[in-house]
Amino acid sequence: MHNITLSSQQILSYLDLSYNPDELFNLARECRRHYSGRDVYLRGLIELTNICEKDCYYCGIRQSNFDLNRYQIEESELFQCIEQADRYKFGSLVIQTGEQQSERFTDLVEGILLYIQKKYPHIAVTLSCGEQSYDIYQRWFKAGATRYLLRIETSNENLFSIIHPNNAQHSFKTRLECLRYLRDIGYQVGSGVMIGIPGQTPELLMHDLLFLKEIDIDMCGMGPYIEHDSTPLYEEVTHEHLIQRANLTLRMIALLRVVMKDINIAATTALETIDSQMRFQAFDIGANVVMPNLTPAYYREDYNLYNGKQSLVGSGQEICSRLNLGLDKYDLTLALDEKGTSKHFFNRHKEALC
Ligand code: 5AD
Numbered sequence: 001m002h003n004i005t006l007s008s009q010q011i012l013s014y015l016d017l018s019y020n021p022d023e024l025f026n027l028a029r030e031c032r033r034h035y036s037g038r039d040v041y042l043r044g045l046i047e048l049t050n051i052c053e054k055d056c057y058y059c060g061i062r063q064s065n066f067d068l069n070r071y072q073i074e075e076s077e078l079f080q081c082i083e084q085a086d087r088y089k090f091g092s093l094v095i096q097t098g099e100q101q102s103e104r105f106t107d108l109v110e111g112i113l114l115y116i117q118k119k120y121p122h123i124a125v126t127l128s129c130g131e132q133s134y135d136i137y138q139r140w141f142k143a144g145a146t147r148y149l150l151r152i153e154t155s156n157e158n159l160f161s162i163i164h165p166n167n168a169q170h171s172f173k174t175r176l177e178c179l180r181y182l183r184d185i186g187y188q189v190g191s192g193v194m195i196g197i198p199g200q201t202p203e204l205l206m207h208d209l210l211f212l213k214e215i216d217i218d219m220c221g222m223g224p225y226i227e228h229d230s231t232p233l234y235e236e237v238t239h240e241h242l243i244q245r246a247n248l249t250l251r252m253i254a255l256l257r258v259v260m261k262d263i264n265i266a267a268t269t270a271l272e273t274i275d276s277q278m279r280f281q282a283f284d285i286g287a288n289v290v291m292p293n294l295t296p297a298y299y300r301e302d303y304n305l306y307n308g309k310q311s312l313v314g315s316g317q318e319i320c321s322r323l324n325l326g327l328d329k330y331d332l333t334l335a336l337d338e339k340g341t342s343k344h345f346f347n348r349h350k351e352a353l354c
Contacts (some may be wrong), residue, residue, distance in 0.1 A: 003030070006258055008206060014251050015202035017244060021251055028286040031261045035238035036288040038333050040323075041264065041340025043094045043126065044085035044316075047295040047303040048073050048112075052098025053337060054170065056153075056162050057134070058194070060228040060304045061098050068228045068302045072108075073295070081294045082116060085123065085147030088316025089336035092124040094291055099130030106136050110143045117144035126190070126219075131174055134181045141185050147342075148182045149190040149221060150175070154197060155211035160298030163197060163233060179215060179249040188345045190219030190264075195252055196235035197225045205252060213259050218342035219289070220263060224249045228305035242312045246274040250281060257286030262343040266287050273310045277326075284330040289340065292319045299311070 004027060006014075013019045043299070049072035050061045076197060085093055097105075097111065109129060114211070116125055126147035136149070152274070154160050157172045162171035182189045193208045212220060224245035227234045240248065247272050256265060266289040267282035279290075294316075295303065303309075324334055 002296050004258060004261075006255070008068055010204045012257055014255060015205055016246065017247055017251075021197075021254070024251065024254050024258070025285045028257040029038060029284060031257050032286050032288060033345055034277075035254060035262045036161075036329070038331060039288065039340070040283055040327060040332055041092070041289045041335050041337040041338055042090040042320075043092045043289060043291040043340075044081070044090040045096060045291040046073070046081050046295040047293070048078065048079065048097045048109075048215040049100070050098050050299075050303050051100055053101065054099045055165050056170070056196070057165070058228065058231055058307075060231060061302075062231060065230045068304060069315045070351045071299050073299060073303055077296050078112065079115075080322050081296070082120065082123075084316050086120050088320060090292075090316070091122070091338040092126065093145075093294075094278065096128040096149075097130070101132065105121055105129075106132075106139065110139055111124055113140060113143035113145050114206070124341070126188075127256055131178045134185070137178075137181050137187070140187050141187060141275060145187070147188040147190065147219065149219065150178055150182065151192045151194075151221065152176075152179070152208075152211070154193055154200065154204065159197065159199055159204060162199060166242075179256060183215075188218040190216075191215070191328050192222035194225040194270075194325075195222060195240045195249045197244060198233065198238045205248070206311075209252070209255055209259055212256065216243075216344075216348070218263055218345040218348075219266070220260075221266040221291075222249065222252060222256075223251055223268030226270055226273060227302070228306045228309070232353070238337065242274050246271055246278055248290065250285060253282050255287040255301040260344065262341045262347055264340065264344075266291055269293070269309060270306065273306070273308050275312070280326040281328060283332055290323060290334075292316075292323075323344075 121123045127145045128149040160172045265287045267287040269281045272279045
């Protein structure tokens, strides 16, 4: 199992949609089964606030988009979301926000973490709150966050500079530095990319895979790029149709599973938005994490990162039974009451102890 590798040529072939992916999918399925068995880990997603200081050209909640209401979930509603996650045995939560850098915001997140740590110590918390200073990442770690998601979006500095404003607030180097901080502090570190960005080539996608391996991530969330019509990037034409981007995403997930066998890989909402059944295919060929959205329904349309963003709706119980129905066809099942810690994180700590 350890020895299965892919050459650059093989990776590039599989990133060509006219090339048959069956062999890749078989390999990836084997790796997935070996490391995660039948399990799909649950993360309850809470989109705490869509207030964002950044202005990324592709993102619907960018600061310059005035076509939406800005919100922050009320404390009592937040507590209900967390309670729901606990009641339905989601072993972990993801708290995601637009990026804000302020003392008020740092305190807000810290307070929530302390609350969860005290009341629900059996629930693992992942943060996804963008770029922050080393000290703030450390404060949040001390308050109980053990995992952090910070996507690189693309590992190619030139493409990164095309899809972000050209200023110090949107810097590739800062993003890399933040990923290093998170790793140094001791978080399980997650990153990922968008697939099918205008100007992205198969070579750049291969570079993304090698980059994720090189920085030795523990978790990955990557999904298709989907246009949002109130963003500057909307005007740029991508070379792929949505369904092709979704198919490419499946291949990227399978490739990453073979390249980094023991990490956690999420089947993302963007993939599900293009084709709801593809989520289950993603689990079959490599993904092992699902993130049902627990954000109260009336806030959701304002966390509109891209056109048509979907999410599983209903109570925790309804979500679980619908997921289990789809998973059953692939002989997979939701792992309840499990933190679902990345095996890669365990393994690299074991190695460090040797
Ligand atoms: N299409 C797909 N994914 C997007 N994101 C933001 N905008 C889009 C889009 N238009 C993703 C980014 C970001 C995450 C929160 O949402 O990868 O890191």
